[in-house]
Amino acid sequence: MKGGGRHARRKGMSAGRRTAALLVAAGLAAAGAGAVGLVLTRHPDAPQAALLQALPVPTGPIEAAPPSGAAQVAEPASLVIPSIGVSTSLVHLGLTSGGALQVPPTTAVAGWYAGSPRPGAIGSAVIAGHIDSVSGPGVFFRLSQLQHGDRVYVRRADGTLAVFAVTHVQSYAKDAFPTTAVYGAVPDPELRLITCGGTFDYATRSYLSNTVVYAKEIS
Amino acid sequence: MRFTRFVRRIVLLAALPLLLLAVPAVSAATASAATGTGWVRLAHLSPNTPAVDVYLYSFGDSSAQIVLHHVAYGTVSPYEQVPAGDYTVAMRAAGAAATSAPVLSASVDVAPGSAYTVAGLGPESGLRLQVLDDQLTTPSGEALVRVIQASLKQSAVSVNWGGQVLDGSLKFGSVSSYQTVSAGTATLTVSGGGEQATASVPLAAGTVHTLVVLDGAKGLQIDDLLDAAGSGTDPAGGAATGFGGMAPRGPSSPLPWLAAIGAGLLLAAAGGLRVRARRVPAPAAGGKHRVPAARS
Numbered sequence: 255m256k257g258g259g260r261h262a263r264r265k266g267m268s269a270g271r272r273t274a275a276l277l278v279a280a281g282l283a284a285a286g287a288g289a290v291g292l293v294l295t296r297h298p299d300a301p302q303a304a305l306l307q308a309l310p311v312p313t314g315p316i317e318a319a320p321p322s323g324a325a326q327v328a329e330p331a332s333l334v335i336p337s338i339g340v341s342t343s344l345v346h347l348g349l350t351s352g353g354a355l356q357v358p359p360t361t362a363v364a365g366w367y368a369g370s371p372r373p374g375a376i377g378s379a380v381i382a383g384h385i386d387s388v389s390g391p392g393v394f395f396r397l398s399q400l401q402h403g404d405r406v407y408v409r410r411a412d413g414t415l416a417v418f419a420v421t422h423v424q425s426y427a428k429d430a431f432p433t434t435a436v437y438g439a440v441p442d443p444e445l446r447l448i449t450c451g452g453t454f455d456y457a458t459r460s461y462l463s464n465t466v467v468y469a470k471e472i473s
Numbered sequence: 474m475r476f477t478r479f480v481r482r483i484v485l486l487a488a489l490p491l492l493l494l495a496v497p498a499v500s501a502a503t504a505s506a507a508t509g510t511g512w513v514r515l516a517h518l519s520p521n522t523p524a525v526d527v528y529l530y531s532f533g534d535s536s537a538q539i540v541l542h543h544v545a546y547g548t549v550s551p552y553e554q555v556p557a558g559d560y561t562v563a564m565r566a567a568g569a570a571a572t573s574a575p576v577l578s579a580s581v582d583v584a585p586g587s588a589y590t591v592a593g594l595g596p597e598s599g600l601r602l603q604v605l606d607d608q609l610t611t612p613s614g615e616a617l618v619r620v621i622q623a624s625l626k627q628s629a630v631s632v633n634w635g636g637q638v639l640d641g642s643l644k645f646g647s648v649s650s651y652q653t654v655s656a657g658t659a660t661l662t663v664s665g666g667g668e669q670a671t672a673s674v675p676l677a678a679g680t681v682h683t684l685v686v687l688d689g690a691k692g693l694q695i696d697d698l699l700d701a702a703g704s705g706t707d708p709a710g711g712a713a714t715g716f717g718g719m720a721p722r723g724p725s726s727p728l729p730w731l732a733a734i735g736a737g738l739l740l741a742a743a744g745g746l747r748v749r750a751r752r753v754p755a756p757a758a759g760g761k762h763r764v765p766a767a768r769s
Contacts, residue, residue, distance in 0.1 A: 270747065277744025285737030292730035355708035361716070370704040377680075377702025382712045386719040395719065431711040439609050439681055439703035441512045441552040441588050450715030461720070464711035470554065 309336040312407045314415040327375040328412040330366050337404045338396035340364075344408075347382060355382060355448075361392035364447075370437070373408040374416030374471060378440050382448040385461070394449035398423060398465045406445060406469050418445050418469035425451055425463050436466055443471035511583035512552040512607075515562065516592040517544045518623035518646075519600050520688045524567040525576070525593070532559035532580070543567045547623075547687050549590070549698055557585040562602060564593060577602045588701070590683070595646040596625060608651050608681060609701045616656050616676040620649040620663075620684045624693055627665035630686055635659025643686075651681075656705070661695060668693050678705035 312334050332343045347356040347365035358365040364383035371377030384392030406418040426432060436446050445468070452463030515527045524546075529539040538560075539553055544567075559582050563575035579602035581589055588607040595601050611617050620632045622643040632639040632649070636659075640649040656678035663670045663686050670693035676682060681700040686693060 274744045274747035277747065278741045279744075281737045281739065281741025281744055283737065284740060285734045288730045288733030288735075288737055291733065292727055349706065349708055353706075353709040355710075355712045357712060357714050367704065367708065369706050369708075371702045375702070376699050378704070380704065380708075382714055385715040386717065388716045389718045391719055392715070394714065426711065428711045433707050433710075434610065437704040437707040439611055439679060439701035441514075441607070441609065441681075441701040442554060448712045448714065450712070454715070454717040454720030456717070459717060460713055461715040461717070464714075 309334060309339060309341055311336055311405070312409060312415055314409065314413060316415045316417060327372045328410040328414065330373045330379070330381075330408045330416075331411045332409045333364055333381060334407040334409070335400070335404070336407075337401070338399055340393060340396070342383070342393050344381065355380070357382060358384065358393075361387040364393050371443075372410075373418075373445055374410065374414075374443050376441060376443055378437060378444050378446055380437065380446050380448065385449045385451065385465075392449075394447070397447060397449045397467055398425070398451055400447075400467050406447070408445075416443070417472055418443075419472045420467055420469045423465065423467050425465050427452070427463050428461075431464065445469040445471075509557045509585045510554050511557050511585060512554055512588040513539075513560065513581060513583060514550045514552045514588075514590050515539075515541055515544065516549040516590055516685075517546055518549075518621060518685065518687075519593050519595055519597060520546055520623065520625040522546065522593065522597040522600055525564045526567050526569060528563045528565070528571070528575070529553075529555075530561045530563065531556075532561055537571070540571075547685070547696065549592075549683075549685070549696075552588060555583060557583050559583075562591045562604075564602065576600075579604055592621070594621075594623065599646075603648075605648060607683075607700055611679050611681060611703065612653055613707055614656065614678045614705065615653050616678060617651045617681040618654050618676065618684060619651045619682075620686060622647055622649075622686050624665075624686045624688045626688050627668060627686075627693065630663050630665035630693070632684075632686075633662040633664075635661075656680075661697075663693055663695055665693070670695050672697065677702070679703045679707075 330344050334341045342364045345358055345363055345365040346368045347358065348368060350356055355367060361384035364381055367380040367382065370380040373379040383394035385394050385397070386392045400420050400423055402420055402422065404420045406420065408416045410416065447467040449465050450461035450463070451465040452461055454461050513529060517525060524543045527541045527544050528537040530537050538555065541550055559580060561578055561580050563578040565573060565575050577593065577600060579591060581591060581604050583589065588609055590605040590607055592603050592605060593600055594603050608617060618634065618639065620639060620643055622630055622645055624630065625645060627645065629642045629644045631641050632643060634654055637654065639652050643649055654676060656676055658673060658675040661672045661674045661684065672695045674697050680702045683698045683700050685696040685698065687696060
């Protein structure tokens with residue numbers, strides 16, 4: 255009985271200490287997991303604006319649309335948008351078997367829908383590009399940052415240049431896409447630049463909206 | 474203090490509806506600014522009227538928005554995009570002062586997304602300015618065509634497109650209605666009074682054309698104007714141009730993670746406090762045992 259009480263006290267203290275130690279460990283683990291989760295689920299870093307290299311404004315013989323005859327204008331070959339760092343060749347796009355717009359085969363190039371008027375001819379020319387790949391930004395990542403008046407340059411296969419100015423930027427839900435506004439006939443040379451935007455639906459692995467930039471030829 | 478708090482609450486409550494009112498005003502303005510434009514072009518289609526200067530004014534303005542000089546018979550200007558609203562078109566003799574009284578004038582009400590041709594039609598003695606509503610939408614995969622008869626020599630012509638009669642008797646100075654035609658290249662035939670003109674005209678799907686019958690140097694002449702063009706076949710829906718690499722991963726709200734961090738820190742703190750509490754010995758029990766019991 256001499257050391258009984260002390261022994262008993264020591265036992266009590268160890269059990270209590272163990273519980274306390276467990277609490278501290280569990281608490282730190284939870285906080286740590288929370289911190290890791292917070293970091294991982296933040297929006298991935300977009301390429302810094304400072305890294306955006308200033309693209310030179312394209313030069314060349316500028317040819318406005320001829321008074322009539324879409325066939326007189328050469329096909330588009332490349333696209334440059336200096337204000338958002340876009341410089342890409344243009345592939346030809348058709349329609350899928352389901353009648354939807356084909357998309358470029360890589361996320362690094364944009365494509366011109368060959369069933370639409372040629373850029374610089376009378377009508378609404380359609381150019382589409384990816385906003386991102388599975389791991390990083392695509393050619394049209396910054397498309398939604400275009401402002402009214404920003405210049406868009408299309409170099410044609412014959413070396414001539416068509417210059418456009420952005421008129422407005424719209425976002426549409428894909429299940430309420432305004433076909434007429436985007437693809438419908440217009441009486442002057444115009445452009446529609448299309449990419450994805452809005453919320454990304456992980457269940458279907460696709461964005462729920464499209465960003466459409468409207469531009470009209472200015473020279 | 475109470476009164477100040479009360480006043481603050483009332484002010485906030487009053488501010489809310491004002492904020493709500495402001496939001497639709499802003500979005501409405503943006504929408505109309507973005508899409509509130511239409512198109513206008515000007516045409517001189519009176520064979521025996523000399524060249525004219527054509528002015529387009531925003532209604533009420535004294536300085537013209539567009540001026541075309543020395544517009545001769547047969548000229549159709551390209552479309553100009555203008556803000557929607559009321560306009561006045563005035564025709565003056567070529568070279569006449571801008572302040573002189575116009576020979577003719579007409580008003581045009583430009584609706585957003587709509588296109589108009591303001592044409593001088595008829596003989597010089599009966600010259601008039603007519604505002605034509607131009608159609609821009611085409612049935613998918615087909616083309617739209619209309620004809621303006623501006624030949625004075627033929628009082629009426631018959632217009633035939635690849636075997637399809639577009640108009641059996643189109644009088645001088647009049648405009649046919651739009652007809653839907655299959656896309657492709659076909660022969661257009663215009664005949665009247667023993668004269669005939671033919672042209673091989675390609676009409677692409679998704680396009681709108683105005684064919685103008687004129688008195689050319691060699692007789693009847695046909696001008697093919699491409700009014701508007703869109704996609705030959707409209708794609709179905711939007712574009713699947715994204716793979717999600719730059720989309721936020723997992724729940725976008727940081728709240729669940731912050732709650733986990735907070736709870737975890739509280740747990741750790743609770744555990745730490747318990748450790749500290751345990752270090753202080755219980756005074757009554759310790760004191761008793763310190764006095765050794767007398768035993769033999």
